[in-house]
Amino acid sequence: MSTMQVEVVSNEENIFSGEASFVVVPTQTGELGIYPRHEPIMSLVRPGALRLTVPGQKEEVLVAVSGGVLEVQPTKLTVLADCAVRSAEMDQKRAEEAKKAAESGIHAAKDEKSLAAAQAALAAAIAQLKTLDYLRAHKK
Incomplete structure (x- = not known):
């Protein structure tokens, strides 16, 4: 089985570093499935x-x-994430509370800096909720 090196890095830490035989990445244009020896591409992640x-x-x-x-190269895939969390560290209730808090923060924002911070927190909470939904849908 052919593999590629995968690096998933957030602003705070290295989330995943290792070999993978297939990766699905949520991009701005939809989910992108990547196998080793994929053509080089760059894309924004949603x-x-x-x-x-x-x-x-x-x-x-x-x-x-x-x-x-x-960034995809034939033998390496790199995701530089704004925020990333492994599924084992997620909790549905905390993610829902974080989403509500971020939405409140957006409505209460008094300047661009606080608005940007609240929007980033909302994106992180939504990502966790989507991942938890995927886990629930694919549990056997």
């Missing part, structure tokens, strides 16, 4: 679930991304 098929693991590795940039 909030959603990034899914990795890792050799030797039965379950997909899921990462909620709130946006960022994707």
